[in-house]
Amino acid sequence: MPAAFLVLFYLALTCAPLALAALQGHPPRPLRDELASGVALAGLAILLVEFALSGRFRVISGRIGMDVTMRLHQLLARAASMLILLHPFLYSGPQSLRPGLTAPGSTALNFDWSGLWPGIVAWLLLGAVMVMALGRDGLYRHEIWRALHGIMALVMAGLGVLHATRAGRYSGDPALWGFWWALFAIAVLSLAWVYAVKPLMKARRPWRVGSVTRLADRTWELCLDPEGHKGLHYLPGHFAWISIGKPAVSLNENPFSIASAPAEGGRLRFVIKELGDFTNRLGRVTPGTRAWVDAPFGSLTLKRHRKAGGVAMIAGGVGIAPLLSHLRQLDADDDPRPRVLFYANRAEEQIAYREELHRRGQTGPLRVVHVLSDPPEGWQGETGFVTSEVLTRHLDAEALKSWVFVLCGPPPMLHAVEDALLGLGVSARNILLEQFSYD
Template identity: 25%
Template sequence: MITQSSVLEKFGLQYPFKFNKKSKLALGYFCLMLLPFLATFSLDMADKTTYATILTTVNVLAMMAFYMQFPLVSRLKSFSLFANIDWNITHHKKIGLWLGIIFLLHPVLILAPRFLVSFDDGMHSLVSVITAPQMLTGIIAWVGMIIWILIAIFKNTLNISYETWRFTHMLGLVTIMILATLHITSVGSHGQFQEKFNLIWWALCATSVTMVLYNYFIKPRILRSKPFKLIDVAQVSSTDWQVTIEKKDASGFDFEAGQFVWLNTSKHSGGVKEHPFSIASCQADLPRVSFLIRNLGDYTSKLDTLKIGQNVYVDGPYGSINLAESSKAKAIVLIAGGAGIAPMLSLLRGLAEKNDARPIRLIYGNNRLDQMVLQDEIKALEKTMPNFKQQLVCNEEFNQEHREDIYQGVIDKDCIEGVFNSINNQNSIEAKKDCTVYLCGPKPMIAGVNTSLKSLNIPKEHIHYEQLSF
């Protein structure tokens, strides 16, 4: 059954209305989307039919959404509206899919009235559009957008390296944006008659291109003047490495537990060589910073080739997860899946540094036991921290006597509820009321755990997570 509250949740809102961080972001982006729309309709335009007005509205909003794709991924942490990188990336992908659909339907919606009059009229209009020289930019942008959206969706299936995909994705979308802007300012009904309309769109286009140039060419050169040094690379499980770097001047870098950065270990200064990794260390370890990195791709499979002492370039930190979100909580549950252990370990180390006496639980899941990292350190924390326990979760069938610290299977509802029971002497209901949950892992794991938390009536505002997907 579709309810008012369920519809609002799709847009990051709650019923009754509670403006949390994500709903404020959604509202802010929506207001920005309306600016060119309002500017367009403030111009003195000829009367339009209802259908043409609706079509113009859709086109204007879609183009603004296209331009907004660039600040969403530009890591503008100085601007609060663009600072939540995980939220930005998630919505960048969702908006991209909708833009692909709108671009696909764009010529269909324009030509549909002609085909409704007669098939011959429709075909004549279609041929005129395809053969008209001034339509070439629009046609190229239309075809290019469809192809680039499909590549983004199936990039893993196509086995494209992260660096190659990121560069071609950026280059392709910038080209499509310029062609689309040329199309709407030279062929679109507004652009043909209103110079002010054209100025709006070319200004937005120029701003987007400037962001790309800064992030891919200017910022990397700035970062090269502030290098870190590689201190250590050590394998800490069958699939994971711990990489430790140190700031050369021992100043100018700070972070909060749970955040991540983009690392560049290449000699090249281009932004396409960067890779996002979560910080696993805590602030007390500065100027040294450690990362737990799983061997999952073409770059991470070559970590053992890095040279101790080489320069490493860091863009960050980023991320909205931090311990301030649990400052008023009576208990904390950290849930990590696979490589998601890095930010959870950073949070745990930060809590240990403060000697936090609240009940703290770590649920750590992997496919195999030999993928569990830094178990000696975590077990030591179980002894030294006032109220900390770890619950391992493993899919692998192991031939050893039953261990209470290992839950066989995946991180499901029963596993999570068992951990809540351990917090408050079997009274999980009380534990859920005042507990903050931090969550990090692969996208399917995040979705499954969120479903379990919802079924356990964990308040949505008490759940903080980031997905390992860029």
């Protein structure tokens, strides 16, 4: 299904409540009251569809990209929150009350308590979810935030639907009533799929830690071996959710790009940088520990770029992981296309897989350009950051026109390189990008 269909489907879903309300043909109310109902209908629809935009559904993130999915999730959540938080203040107030008239279908506000309380609690919960999401880092562990975020969002959505169907002017109508509860059921099922069904499926395909090896400063290679099964079907550029030493059903799973190539067989290799509680403990994980893998995810693959004239890869630090998978698979396939790897690090000792990259550069059509922002004395490679000047020193006009560009690294670097590439005339369609954080 092309991405354009997904966009149309999304618009249809989120606009449907407004259309269903308009079709009911109720007598008109003051503009402010209609606006108040309209923003609530649109806001609730956007909010309910957010459960599908959690990044855990390949049908969506595999098409529009993980970064775009998460960015949309965040931006649309903000838009929906604004609409819903605004909604009670837009009503023209008690003066619009007329005796004897109550929602649904009435021209007056319905102040019946059974419809009001779910709305008030949902409204307060929404404020709390927003504050928690914006200030999530540093306050509590990421896993705790994820669990609270999911549970609170589901309770809030359920109460929001209850409020709409009991107190809303339009939502008591059978068609809209059915629509709301169907969307809510999908939201519940999507969480059940991610946190119950998928883990149970995962439990039938266990993995074991094969090795944990120190690669560079605070950077490790983790190898996982399939246990009693053939492993995973994946493409270079995909990432996996992994958990180690935990039950299959657990909130403790973290996303990591797969650095091995499918051609290597069942073993999966990851390049992992220490950052927080899970990654800091990696050096102490012993071979043989049980692990779980939920994969493949992501859209940093070359499957839509088979005809590209060459491949330019730009990695910042541990962003080398998915690019290694590409390099390894391209070599395994004897792909003759020229390729250049720009590998940016702060210091020389942070360069991972230096020998392997050098060897691939010697034996295949790969050129490796190391870029150090803090180079040692006598450094022969590029210095500073990956700028337009660095790019044009190693890529000619034909490459800028016909190659595919695969970027992975810290968000500020990625955006600077993307801007530089666009400025050099590279088509946005030829730029693939994955960042390791959605903050």
